[in-house]
Amino acid sequence: MATSNNTYSLSVEASTSQLAKVRDFVAEHAERLGLSEKEIGNIRLAVDEAYTNIIKHAYKNIPAKPVEIELGSDNSQLWISIKDEGESFDVGAYNEPDIKARIKNKQRGGMGVYLIRKLMDNVQYNRSGHMNEIRMIKHL
Amino acid sequence: MKNFGISIREVENIRVLDISGELDAHTASQLENSLKSLIDQNEICIIVNCKGLDYIASAGLGVFMAYIEDVRGMGGDIKLTNMNERVYNVFDLLGFPTLYDIHDDESEAVTGFNN
Secondary structure, three states: OOOOOOEEEEEEEHHHHHHHHHHHHHHHHHHHHOHHHHHHHHHHHHHHHHHHHHHHHHHOOOOOOOEEEEEOOOOOOEEEEEOOOOOOOHHHHHHOOHHHHHOOOOOOOHHHHHHHHHHOOOEEEEOOOOOEEEEEEEEE | OEEEEEEEEEEEEEEEEEEEEOOOOOOOHHHHHHHHHHOOOOOOOEEEEEEEEEEEOOOHHHHHHHHHHHHHHHEEEEEEOOOOHHHHHHHHOOOHHHHHHHEEEEHHHHHHHOO
């Protein structure tokens, strides 16, 4: 793994009230790296979706649970790691959403993981002890 | 903190929701309540004007997914208009343009309802 030059971190509770703060945190640092407005927008959305999934699925909307966000970069990539201590995500069981069928069945959700994969260059899910990590990478 | 705003007006018997700010998992319930309230009153010709919308996450799109079938089943529609490029891009990534009536300008959606 390449050495990281700069690392920034943010600890928040798992709450949708923190979404704007989390998005602004990553956008601010992405901006400093000279990314385009479109790329910054993509990163904001990917992080929003990952954090929202943690709130809803890992912690099942139970408030005051910890989420750690870390962002780092080197010459070739920006990476964002989001860690939680909730239920882990079974990436193997995930299927791409059939939006048409979901609309027919009045279902919603299931789109976040798909969006994250579309928006970022590389996405990894790790489980270590009781900690889940989603690590999202954008090549610079 | 950035906000989400919503207001309702009437154009030729169509209810137009002007939404602004950031639509995410925190603010989606505001849009949901407004849509639900209109549908409960049998107001089923609805335009959502996204001119002031700066940002949307999938939780926002989920609101449209939850109600479009009901509204169309009642003979109405939810048409979306005036999205900026960033917002449209999210709809596009998920294939919404083939499933929803999306227009560049509100007047086109009004015409669509009248035809």
